Amino acid sequence: MKVDVVDRSELSVKFVLRDCGVAFTNTLRRIMLSEVPTMAINEVVVLNNTSPIYDEVLAHRLSLIPLKTDLDRFNFPEECSCGGAGCPKCQVTLVLDAKAEDSHRTVYSRELSSSDPFVVPVNGNFPIAKLANGNAILLEAYARLGRGKDGAKWQPVSACAYKYFPRIIVDSELCTGCGECVNACPKGVLSLDGDGKLPVLKDPLNCSLCKSCVDVCPVEGAIKLDPDDTSFIFYVESTSSLPIDRIVEEAADILSEKCDMLINEFSGGEEA
Secondary structure: OEEEEEEEOOOEEEEEEEOOOHHHHHHHHHHHHHOOOEEEEEEEEEEEEOOOOOHHHHHHHHHOOOEOOOOOOOOOHHHOOOOOOOOOOOOEEEEEEEEOOOOOEEEEHHHOEEOOOOOOEOOOOOEEEEEOOOOEEEEEEEEEEEOHHHOHHHOOEEEEEEEEEEEEEEOOOOOOOOOHHHHHOOOOOEEEOOOOOOEEEOOHHHOOOOOHHHHHOOOOOOEEEEEEEEEEEEEEEEOOOOOHHHHHHHHHHHHHHHHHHHHHHHOOOOOO
């Protein structure tokens, strides 16, 4: 299998997976969505809430605020030495104490005070509630590691998708080089080659495989556009809880561990 990174930023990455099958590609996608752990608020104790927002709605809003996560510093509660009772190795406490004194105001995520300076909202500008004059909110929220399969609030990605890499086949004996297919392409990913005779894919990453080029061709069979079932264009976008590289690497490690477990089961429980 080969991996070619074609575009990368702090929050997203686009890469091409080659020499693999759709089953592997989809498994990697599903693991990113459901198996890579992050920190999220899981429990909220409301001590005072005179805002117009119900306690349950307030707790739900808090749970969906992405938190910065360091996977190397925290354990899953069920795997922690405290037995899930809640300790600094598996739980972080965030306190919100907000009040509108003289006029109405908006409460933002930056007002959450964390017991761990490294586990904070990824952005301080998430609105939590609007308070009228005299309204107040006082609560304690408890964040822990979790997986996306247990709740969407633990998903580390806001987008995770792939599509087939396009494969164009032109019959040079049938193609007349009329350029109708180039003009019909809605995304402009086709062009004529250097000799101006045969169509080529100049931007395969943006091809949607709509086959408008095939439909408009006046000569049947002159051009074919099919998906390459061994190459896939992958796009991943992080919520900022985890670095984008760590999400992909962690998903690959989890997939490798699952494969090792399967091999171990088939080998009768012996180490593979």
